[in-house]
Amino acid sequence: MSMDTIEADEVDVSDVLGSAIERREDPALITGEGTYTDDIQDPEMAHMAVLRSQYGHAEIESIDTSEAEAMDGVIAVYTAEDIEETGTPGDLPVGWLLPNLKTPSHPILAKDRVRYQGDGVAVVVAEERYVAQDALDRIDVEYDRLDAVVDPKAAVDESAPQVHEWEDSDVQSNQAFDWEIGDGDATDEAFENAAHTVSVDLENQRLIPNAMEPRATVAEYKPGTEELEVFMTSQNPHLHRQLMSAVLGVPEHKIRVVAPEVGGGFGSKIHHYPDEALTSWCSMQLKRPVKWQATRSETYLTDAHGRDHITHGELAMDEDGTITGMRVKTYAGMGAYLSTFAPAVPTYLYGTLLSGQYDIPAIHCNVIGAFTNGAPVDAYRGAGRPEAIYVVERLVTLGAREMGMDPAEFRRQNFVPSDGFPHETPVAVVYDSGDYEPALDKALEMVDYEALRERQAELREDGRYLGIGFSSYIEACGLAPSELAGQLGAQAGLWESGLVRVHPTGKVTAFSGTSGHGQGHETTYAQIVSDELGIPYDDIEIVEGDTDEIPQGMGTYGSRSAAVGGSALVTSSQKVVEKARKIAAHLLETGEEDIEFENGEFSVTGAPERSMTIQEVAQQAYLAHNMPEGVEPGLEETSFYDPDNFTFPFGTHVAVVEVDPESGEIEFEQYAAVDDVGNQINPKIVEGQVHGGIAQGIGQALYEQAVYDDNGTLVSGSMQDYAVPKAEHIPHMDTDDTVTPSPHNPLGVKGVGEAGTIAAPQAVVNAVTDALSPFGVDHIDMPITEEKVWRAVNESEEGS
Amino acid sequence: MTENDITLTVNGTEHDLTVEPRTLLVHALRDELGYTGANVGCESSLCGACTVDMDGDAVKSCTVLAVQADGTEIETVEGLAEDDEFHPIQEGFQKEHGLQCGYCTPGMMMTAKDLLERNSSPDEGEIREALEGNLCRCTGYQNIVNAVEFAADRMDADTAEDVAADGGTATIDDSDVGRTEGQ
Numbered sequence: 001m002s003m004d005t006i007e008a009d010e011v012d013v014s015d016v017l018g019s020a021i022e023r024r025e026d027p028a029l030i031t032g033e034g035t036y037t038d039d040i041q042d043p044e045m046a047h048m049a050v051l052r053s054q055y056g057h058a059e060i061e062s063i064d065t066s067e068a069e070a071m072d073g074v075i076a077v078y079t080a081e082d083i084e085e086t087g088t089p090g091d092l093p094v095g096w097l098l099p100n101l102k103t104p105s106h107p108i109l110a111k112d113r114v115r116y117q118g119d120g121v122a123v124v125v126a127e128e129r130y131v132a133q134d135a136l137d138r139i140d141v142e143y144d145r146l147d148a149v150v151d152p153k154a155a156v157d158e159s160a161p162q163v164h165e166w167e168d169s170d171v172q173s174n175q176a177f178d179w180e181i182g183d184g185d186a187t188d189e190a191f192e193n194a195a196h197t198v199s200v201d202l203e204n205q206r207l208i209p210n211a212m213e214p215r216a217t218v219a220e221y222k223p224g225t226e227e228l229e230v231f232m233t234s235q236n237p238h239l240h241r242q243l244m245s246a247v248l249g250v251p252e253h254k255i256r257v258v259a260p261e262v263g264g265g266f267g268s269k270i271h272h273y274p275d276e277a278l279t280s281w282c283s284m285q286l287k288r289p290v291k292w293q294a295t296r297s298e299t300y301l302t303d304a305h306g307r308d309h310i311t312h313g314e315l316a317m318d319e320d321g322t323i324t325g326m327r328v329k330t331y332a333g334m335g336a337y338l339s340t341f342a343p344a345v346p347t348y349l350y351g352t353l354l355s356g357q358y359d360i361p362a363i364h365c366n367v368i369g370a371f372t373n374g375a376p377v378d379a380y381r382g383a384g385r386p387e388a389i390y391v392v393e394r395l396v397t398l399g400a401r402e403m404g405m406d407p408a409e410f411r412r413q414n415f416v417p418s419d420g421f422p423h424e425t426p427v428a429v430v431y432d433s434g435d436y437e438p439a440l441d442k443a444l445e446m447v448d449y450e451a452l453r454e455r456q457a458e459l460r461e462d463g464r465y466l467g468i469g470f471s472s473y474i475e476a477c478g479l480a481p482s483e484l485a486g487q488l489g490a491q492a493g494l495w496e497s498g499l500v501r502v503h504p505t506g507k508v509t510a511f512s513g514t515s516g517h518g519q520g521h522e523t524t525y526a527q528i529v530s531d532e533l534g535i536p537y538d539d540i541e542i543v544e545g546d547t548d549e550i551p552q553g554m555g556t557y558g559s560r561s562a563a564v565g566g567s568a569l570v571t572s573s574q575k576v577v578e579k580a581r582k583i584a585a586h587l588l589e590t591g592e593e594d595i596e597f598e599n600g601e602f603s604v605t606g607a608p609e610r611s612m613t614i615q616e617v618a619q620q621a622y623l624a625h626n627m628p629e630g631v632e633p634g635l636e637e638t639s640f641y642d643p644d645n646f647t648f649p650f651g652t653h654v655a656v657v658e659v660d661p662e663s664g665e666i667e668f669e670q671y672a673a674v675d676d677v678g679n680q681i682n683p684k685i686v687e688g689q690v691h692g693g694i695a696q697g698i699g700q701a702l703y704e705q706a707v708y709d710d711n712g713t714l715v716s717g718s719m720q721d722y723a724v725p726k727a728e729h730i731p732h733m734d735t736d737d738t739v740t741p742s743p744h745n746p747l748g749v750k751g752v753g754e755a756g757t758i759a760a761p762q763a764v765v766n767a768v769t770d771a772l773s774p775f776g777v778d779h780i781d782m783p784i785t786e787e788k789v790w791r792a793v794n795e796s797e798e799g800s
Numbered sequence: 801m802t803e804n805d806i807t808l809t810v811n812g813t814e815h816d817l818t819v820e821p822r823t824l825l826v827h828a829l830r831d832e833l834g835y836t837g838a839n840v841g842c843e844s845s846l847c848g849a850c851t852v853d854m855d856g857d858a859v860k861s862c863t864v865l866a867v868q869a870d871g872t873e874i875e876t877v878e879g880l881a882e883d884d885e886f887h888p889i890q891e892g893f894q895k896e897h898g899l900q901c902g903y904c905t906p907g908m909m910m911t912a913k914d915l916l917e918r919n920s921s922p923d924e925g926e927i928r929e930a931l932e933g934n935l936c937r938c939t940g941y942q943n944i945v946n947a948v949e950f951a952a953d954r955m956d957a958d959t960a961e962d963v964a965a966d967g968g969t970a971t972i973d974d975s976d977v978g979r980t981e982g983q
Contacts, residue, residue: 002896002946004895005894005895005896005897023894023897025902026893026894026899026902029902029905030880030886030890030906031877031878031881032836032876032877032906033837034902035836036836036839038830038839039830041831041834129831130820130823211901211903212841212903212936212938213841213901213903214841261901261902261903262901263901263904264900264901264903264938266937293840296841296843296844517901518900518901518902518938519900520900684897688938688939688943691939691941691943692900692938692939692940695937695939695941718844719844719846719847720844720846724847726931726932726935726941727928727929727932727934727936727944728929728932730941732924733940756940
C-alpha cells in the first residue's frame with residue numbers, strides 16, 4: 001500500500017491535522033539549495049584536522065609538532081598542553097549520573113594516554129583542508145602500546161587491562177556501574193515455582209550510526225563582542241551550547257549554536273564530542289573562522305557507537321504458558337569514556353522496558369557497565385529500548401516453542417489486556433494506553449497467517465525452509481517528566497519550549513526548541529499550529545535549530561519532538577487564542593464566555609454575524625488603540641511544556657523469510673508492520689519514519705556490526721567493511737496502523753522515530769530461527785550472516 | 801605543489817580554474833565553484849552522495865580528480881530543474897517522500913537520471929540494482945524506488961505528449977495525465 005501526498009493548498013484548515021501534506025522542506029533539498037555545515041564558506045576560513053590515535057590503548061611518550069608547524073599553509077598545531085595553558089576547562093561533562101557511577105575525566109585532547117583508536121592527540125589548523133590533512137602525517141607521536149580489552153564481559157574480569165586508573169578508589173576495575181531494577185526476591189520465587197523456564201545467551205552487537213552527513217563544525221569567535229558563533233551538526237543546539245560553555249569556559253549567553261541542514265543523526269549528533277569544542281577553541285585562539293569536517297573514517301572511529309550488550313535472559317512460565325517471571329543480566333560496553341547520556345541508555349532506557357507488551361508479575365534486571373578500549377557508546381536510534389525488546393521477544397519466542405504453542409497465540413495470552421491501562425510494570429514505568437491485540441490481528445491478516453503456516457509445512461516437505469518471525473514491541477518515547485528524570489540522575493530537564501508569534505498581518509512564526517534532521521518538523525509543526533489557530537498552513541513559518549532565535553530547547557531525540565515539542569506549540573497556540581479571545585470579546589462588546597472560536601474566527605454565541613477573524617484580532621493587538629484593561633499589546637506566547645509521563649507506542653511486525661540451510665542465504669518473502677503511534681499528524685511522514693526505522697533494524701539483524709580486534713583496532717572502519725544496507729538489501733515493507741491516542745498530551749501522539757528500529761531486529765531473528773526450527777536451532781546472534789546460518793545448521797544435532 | 805589550469809562546464813556555464821593535481825572533482829565543484837549540491841559522504845565511492853553527471857555518465861565525484869574532468873560537461877543537482885520547473889525526478893522525490901534528511905538525495909537523483917536515460921521503464925528490481933552505489937540511511941529505500949517509478953511514468957507521459965504535439969500517434973495513458981496535472 002502506498003499513500004499519496006497532498007499539496008498544501010488542497011487542504012482546508014479544518015482538515016490540516018492528519019493530512020499527508022507534502023514536505024515543505026523538500027524544494028530546497030532537491031535543488032541543492034539546502035545549506036549543510038560543510039556548505040558554509042568564508043574567505044577568512046581556516047581548516048582544522050584532528051590527529052587521532054591509531055592504537056586502541058597506549059601511553060603517549062612524546063609529541064613533536066615542529067615539522068608540521070613548519071609547513072607552508074599551516075597556521076598552528078595544538079596539543080593538550082596548549083589547551084591547559086589557556087586555562088580552558090577542556091573536560092567533557094557526563095549528563096546522566098547513576099549511583100556509584102565512576103566518571104573518568106574525558107579531556108578534549110588526550111594528554112598522557114590514549115584509550116581508544118580515534119582518541120584525539122593533536123589538532124592542526126591550516127589555510128586549506130588538504131594541507132591540514134597533510135600536516136597530520138608530519139606530527140611525530142611516540143607511543144608505548146598497552147594491552148587492550150574490547151569485550152564488556154571480559155573487561156570486568158580482575159585480570160583485564162585497566163582502561164582508567166582511579167586515584168580516589170582502592171579498587172582498580174573497569175566496572176563503571178552495577179545497576180539493578182525490579183524485585184529480585186519475587187523473581188527468584190517465580191523461577192522456583194515455575195512449571196517451565198527458558199533461557200538465552202545473546203549479544204546485541206555494537207553498531208555504528210552512519211548518518212550520511214559526517215559530523216562537522218564551523219566556529220567563529222568575534223573578539224570585538226567576545227561572542228562565539230558555532231554552526232554544527234547538532235540534534236540539540238541549546239544543549240550543545242550549555243555543554244560547550246562548560247567545556248570552553250565561555251558564558252552561555254555569549255555562544256550562539258546553529259544547526260543548519262543536518263544530514264541525519266540517529267542519536268549520533270546528540271552528544272558533545274571533543275571536536276566541536278576543539279574547533280571553537282581554535283577559532284578563539286586564532287580569531288578567525290575555523291571549519292572541521294569529519295571524514296567517513298573519523299565518523300567510524302569516533303561517532304558514539306550503539307548497543308554492545310552481552311546478556312543472559314530467562315523466562316518463567318506456569319503450566320499453561322502464562323509468564324510468571326523474567327530475569328536478565330547484562331554486561332553493557334560503555335567504551336573508553338562516558339559519552340554525554342551514556343549511563344542512561346543501558347539502565348533507565350533498557351531495564352524499564354523489559355516487560356514489553358506483557359503482563360509479567362516479577363522482573364529483575366542487573367546491568368554491569370564496563371569501560372573498554374572502544375569508542376564511547378551512547379544513544380543510537382532506539383537507545384536501550386531495542387536492546388530490551390530484543391531480549392523480551394527472543395525469550396517470548398523461545399517460551400512459545402517450549403510450550404509447543406503458536407508464537408502469536410502465546411503472545412496474545414500474555415499481553416496486558418486492553419482494559420488493563422494504565423498499566424504499572426514491575427520495572428517502574430506506567431504504560432499510558434494500549435490495545436495490543438488489534439495490532440497483532442491486523443499483522444496476522446496482512447501476511448495471511450493461517451495460509452502461510454500451511455505453506456510453511458508444505459515447503460518443508462520439499463526441503464525448503466520458510467520462517468515467520470513476530471515482534472510485538474513497545475517503546476517509551478517523549479522522556480518525561482523532568483522531576484522524575486532528575487531523581488534518576490539526569491543533569492538536564494525533559495521539557496520543551498515553543499513560541500508562537502502572530503504578526504500584525506496575521507501571518508505566524510513559531511519557534512521550537514527541538515531540532516529536526518530529516519524528520520519533517522517544519523511541515524508537521526505548521527500543521528499543528530495551523531490547526532490550533534485556524535490560520536492557513538502556508539501562512540505559518542517554523543523556526544528550529546538556532547539558540548539566538550529560540551528561547552530555550554532540549555532538542556530532537558528519543559521520539560520526543562511531536563509529543564513534547566508539538567505539545568509546547570499547542571500550549572502556546574492555546575495561550576494565543578485565549579489572549580485573542582479577550583481582545584475579540586472587548587472589541588465585539590461582549591463577555592469572553594460568550595465568544596466562540598472555530599477555524600480562525602471569533603464570533604458571539606447566538607449572533608454569528610458579530611465576528612472577527614484571528615488575523616483581524618492580531619492587527620488590533622498590535623495597533624493597541626483599544627485594548628481590554630490589563631491586556632498587553634501584541635500577540636505572541638511562549639510555553640515550557642513538561643510532559644506528565646512517557647508515551648508508549650507499540651505494534652506488531654512480522655517478517656517472513658526463506659532460509660537456505662545449504663548456503664545460509666536468507667531471502668525476504670514479506671515484511672508487514674502494524675504500528676500504533678497514537679494520533680498521526682502527517683501519515684506520510686509517519687510511514688517514512690517507519691520505513692527508515694525498519695531498514696536500520698534489518699541492518700542490525702543481518703548486516704551491521706562494529707568489530708574491534710583484541711588490540712582495540714576497529715576492523716569495520718569503512719563502508720567497505722561495515723555493511724550499511726543498500727537498496728537491494730531492504731525488502732518491500734507493507735505498513736498499516738491502529739490508533740490508540742496517548743491520554744496525557746494534547747495531541748494524543750506517541751512518537752514514531754524509533755519504532756521500526758526497535759521492532760525489526762527480532763522479527764527477522766525470530767523468522768530465521770523459526771525457519772531453522774527443524775534443525776533444532778534456537779538462537780543465532782546478530783548480524784545473522786550466511787556463515788552463521790550455515791554453522792548453526794551444521795553444528796546442530798539435526799543438521800550434523 | 802604544481803597546479804593545473806582546467807576548464808569545467810558546469811550546468812552549461814564554463815569555468816576556468818586552477819587546481820592541484822590531487823584535487824577531487826567534488827572539492828573543485830564545492831569549494832572552488834560553489835556548487836555545494838553534491839555532498840561528500842565517504843570519500844571512497846561507496847555512498848554515492850557526491851554523484852554528478854560527467855559527459856552523460858553518473859560518476860562519484862569524490863573519486864574523480866578535477867584534472868581528469870578537464871574539458872568535460874558536468875551536470876549537478878543545481879542543473880536538474882529547468883526554467884524553475886522541477887525535473888520529473890525531483891518531482892518524484894517530493895511526491896513520493898523519497899527523502900528525509902536530504903543528504904544523499906542529490907546523488908540519488910543523479911543516479912536515477914542516469915538509469916532513466918538508459919532504461920525508460922525500469923522495474924523495481926532494476927531500480928534497486930541501479931541504486932546499489934547510493935546509500936541512504938533515512939528512507940528505507942522504498943519511497944526512493946517509488947520516486948524513480950513516478951519519474952519514469954512522468955517522463956514517458958511527457959515523451960508521449962511531445963510525440964502527440966508533433967502530430968504523432970502516441971496515446972497518453974489517462975492515469976499519467978491525471979498525475980501530471982496541476983504540477
